[in-house]
Amino acid sequence: MSEKEDMLIGRALELGLRAYTLETKYIEVENRTRLKCAYGCRGYGKHLSCPPHVMDIDEFRKILKEYNRSLLLIEEYDMSNEPDILKAWSHLRRESFHRMLELEYLAFRQGFTYTQLLRPGACNECEICAEKCRKPEFRRFPPEAVGINVEKVMDLVGEKLVFCDASDVKCVGILLLD
Numbered sequence: 211m212s213e214k215e216d217m218l219i220g221r222a223l224e225l226g227l228r229a230y231t232l233e234t235k236y237i238e239v240e241n242r243t244r245l246k247c248a249y250g251c252r253g254y255g256k257h258l259s260c261p262p263h264v265m266d267i268d269e270f271r272k273i274l275k276e277y278n279r280s281l282l283l284i285e286e287y288d289m290s291n292e293p294d295i296l297k298a299w300s301h302l303r304r305e306s307f308h309r310m311l312e313l314e315y316l317a318f319r320q321g322f323t324y325t326q327l328l329r330p331g332a333c334n335e336c337e338i339c340a341e342k343c344r345k346p347e348f349r350r351f352p353p354e355a356v357g358i359n360v361e362k363v364m365d366l367v368g369e370k371l372v373f374c375d376a377s378d379v380k381c382v383g384i385l386l387l388d
């Protein structure tokens with residue numbers, strides 16, 4: 211691990227995030243993730259950060275091959291006492307996204323010219339997306355939106371993604387480096 215990666219991990223910890231270095235070649239991209247977006251997600255078509263408004267999976271697969279290193283970023287919450295989980299999740303992922311974005315900016319300043327954050331969940335910087343993105347400087351897509359199997363990525367570092375458990379909610383992002 212390089213000194214710069216060490217520094218990014220240190221800053222992630224200060225921001226309340228767990229961070230793990232990953233060799234990008236181990237990140238699996240699967241076509242089947244698109245099924246979960248297109249058939250069953252109530253937000254399908256509504257977010258400019260998600261399918262069908264983002265690049266297709268094959269295009270992303272090619273782009274990912276140009277990266278060598280990345281950081282898996284995780285922020286964990288206990289939401290079991292939240293009266294309105296959906297509202298709380300919306301707030302959490304926005305806040306978490308901004309912490310992760312700070313790391314992307316920091317990585318860029320450290321010389322990782324092509325660094326790019328894959329954000330936790332769909333973008334919710336605005337109440338609803340307009341036809342054209344209102345804040346393109348914040349537009350990032352989640353890993354799942356381009357076919358990344360997040361459960362498998364978490365397995366690589368010994369983390370677990372638990373579904374339907376309000377006491378263990380995780381915001382997960384991937385910061386591509388290089």
Ligand code: SF4
Binds near residue numbers: 259335336338345
């Ligand atoms: S910045 Fe606003 S318009 Fe753009 S993708 Fe995010 S929520 Fe949608």
